[in-house]
Amino acid sequence: MKNRIVKNPSSKRGIKRLRKLQKSIAERQLDAILISQLENLRYLSGFTGSSGWLLISEKKTVLATDFRYVEQAKEESPDFEIIHAKRELSAWLPDVASDLRLHKLGFEANCISYNTHHKLSEAVKTKQINLALVPTTDIVEELRSVKEPGELEFITKAAALIDIALEKAKTIIRPGITEKELAWEIEKFLRQEDSEGIPFEIIVASGTNSALPHARPTEKIMRPGEPVLIDMGARINGYCSDLSRTLFLGKVDKILREIYDVVLKAQITAIERIESGMDALQADRLARSIVEEAGYGDAFGHGLGHGVGLAVHELPTIGYSSTNSLADGMVFTIEPGIYLAGQGGVRIEDMVVLENGKARLLTKAKKDLSF
């Protein structure tokens, strides 16, 4: 392995991200960090394979992957030295760390299994290498949570595409069609419009199925008067979008109309009042307090929202136990919901970006209860 300093970056963007990470590493008094989370790999190196590791120190950037991805890694990650890792982490990392004279190595404690860590630390002991393994959490995830203009551009495209997909869905949805049929028509549309796959299985839940917040589409036929909850996303250049609407097939049941109005009020209020600098917990309260006041607090069991970027769920986490703070450049969903078992559910979800202290909508689909 040669000592190669990053001299010829594929882009200023890549270098900027690595510099920020190297600063974080230095602040934590680490010699290097080991990255295993796949979106973090992509963010830092451009590598899109399904398996690999980055080892990043102040002077060195290494990407280790297996046989399947070595050629791909060379093409995608020109700023990284590529190692063909023939065996598991514990078989190659101690020697590489020793060659690079690393003594304090951070690892991603949420992304490495108990067993991988255990084997690695046994190998370090056996080889009598002076290397401390230091757990870290969310270092790269926090960098990723604030989007660069180039990232926002792709997210905006993915958001615009999902808005169009909802319009398309409205032309298909009707009594007599099954949930599965609608989900598949939406997916085909998205993929034909150049979405890179879909970031998560589309949810189409009608009637009482809408009370299951993460229902899978079934063979159930939609009937007049039922709510139809649709939750779907697109992906453009790796970046995701996420949108939910609840539509009604004709006449709306009184209770469902009531919860629709509560959810809508909670959602609009949160969008209007969320501010940069606010704790995510406080943002969650903006919507949750309205749902609670209406008497449906227990029926809103999930958080208000989540960051969206290379992953469809990333930082910030906006919920009743969040510890994040919100900042300009963050992109996230605002999606209160009320779910009444045996009756039905309503969720309304948009994506926003924080700019100049306030939330700007990225998804723009109408929020009419009928269509």
Next chain:
Amino acid sequence: MKNRIVKNPSSKRGIKRLRKLQKSIAERQLDAILISQLENLRYLSGFTGSSGWLLISEKKTVLATDFRYVEQAKEESPDFEIIHAKRELSAWLPDVASDLRLHKLGFEANCISYNTHHKLSEAVKTKQINLALVPTTDIVEELRSVKEPGELEFITKAAALIDIALEKAKTIIRPGITEKELAWEIEKFLRQEDSEGIPFEIIVASGTNSALPHARPTEKIMRPGEPVLIDMGARINGYCSDLSRTLFLGKVDKILREIYDVVLKAQITAIERIESGMDALQADRLARSIVEEAGYGDAFGHGLGHGVGLAVHELPTIGYSSTNSLADGMVFTIEPGIYLAGQGGVRIEDMVVLENGKARLLTKAKKDLSF
């Protein structure tokens, strides 16, 4: 939480699997095991949500999941007591374990993150509970590796569907079409024929792209004389199939024909000679030695095959560092490959089941080099 013994199983199958697991737990002198791997959850409980935990002791079967899946869990897993887990594992497990008087709890060391284990063990200490956390690996995965007749039925259907998909692909493939177009046509066909999604992104790699063992389909147009490597699977009732063929568009380059013949010979030899009772390592050697003798050992960088079931990659692992043994009832792929960077690659993959000591083909697609 009530003490409820499993009295009313949804099926004999479910009970039989739980009994086997409970036997394994007892043999390891554990009071209970905590299951977090999603296919293991499905196998043992029927639960298909994307997040949950099973806690299984000799007398008790608990499924903990979050708000999104509580209703679904009640429907899918009638043999389990459902706990609505509002917070992370460390927040609820110690109390539940204490209520059940568990003192030795196994956990899946490959499926729990360093951090989850760390927080759990801190919580146990803080609460001063007498509970040892014992790492285990592959207990349920080993049960899953030997298929029951009912499972084999679904796998056989998924295998038959992927054979038909290959025939369909042959009617579409031609010079001028892109890799992405072909992959999308195959996927649409599979989904319209009732595959439950697809178990992995379809690989269509033409020309020199076929030298990347896990290439993503690109906008590259297929040209006369090129190899086209297709690797794809279907899913029926949760069970996967997996098939690869390498087809040639017209006249075949001499080197590529040579490696095709080597791969085919290696594959057929392995299928004929693999036996129950054999070490997986030895099975790998059957094919690898032929590839090595032909001088292409370095160009066959992956294992010979992998188990297929609820997951598309599961036990047994058949490779150059395998430690498994093969047994009747196991279902796995046999897929040697040779990849020459800048020139092209060939992989031929079938699925087999071990019956009466020998391999029986589940996929039946022809292995002609042209079509």
